[in-house]
Amino acid sequence: KFEPPLPSDSIASVNGTPVPASDLLEFVLTQNFTAGVNSLVLAKIVDHEVIKEEITIKEGAIDDEIRVLLEQSSTGRTVEEMEKSGNISMKHLRRQARTQRGWKEIFWKRQNIAEDQRHEQTNQMLLQFWIRQTMQGYETRIRGTNPGPLPGLVAQITDKSDGHEMYVTAGESLDFLIGLAKLGGLIDGREQMIDRTLITNELEKVGSEVTDEEILQWAQEQRAKHPPPFTWEQICKIKGTSTEREME
Helix, strand or coil: CCCCCCCCCEEEEECCEEEEHHHHHHHHHHHCHHHHHHHHHHHHHHHHHHHHHCCCCCHHHHHHHHHHHHHHCCCCCCHHHHHHHCCCCHHHHHHHHHHHHHHHHHHHHHCCCCHHHCCCHHHHHHHHHHHHHHHCCEEEEECCCCCCCCCCEEEEEEECCCCCEEEEEHHHHHHHHHHHCCHHHHHHHHHHHHHHHHHHHHHHHCCCCCCHHHHHHHHHHHHHHCCCCCCHHHHHHHCCCCHHHHHC
């Protein structure tokens, strides 16, 4: 439920059936839900770990990490060019860069990694292993899972070592997800919404429907079909999609 309601302006029309902007926005937000909430959970954990280690992440270090992120994305563009284009939320890019830098600085301090050895390939691999190991020290409850977080929350994170709790609220999740919505994603989402409207219209003509129960059953079958270590979620990630998009 969105308060205030999402805009209802029509973004397309299929044989006279309007496709409202609210449907498109909800569709895009749903498709980005898992990635967005996981990013916020990681950010909360890093902030907590940084405080425990009494580390200060300097703005210059975050700027350096942003450049690394842009190089990894192969955009070939500078921070200034990306900011000027308006195709990326600098607020959320800085959050992502801070999280990535936070992991590195905690790892460097705890493992006593010398500055001239920090970018060696071996240490980069150890960093990823260490992050996964650190994450096991936290219990994370995300909306839609069982058990879920407290009512009104999107995620609830508990440090198993000291019981410290952190929360991801609906407000900050929505703000973050809207920041992830790029122009290309909106255009792609609009085309998918048009397809959905076409299919819905045709199903109505033949008096049939695809129920939520059928989709959930199909999702359960996919999870059973792909047990660990190569779970359905991992396979979706490798394919560049998500369970939400597959269910759509």
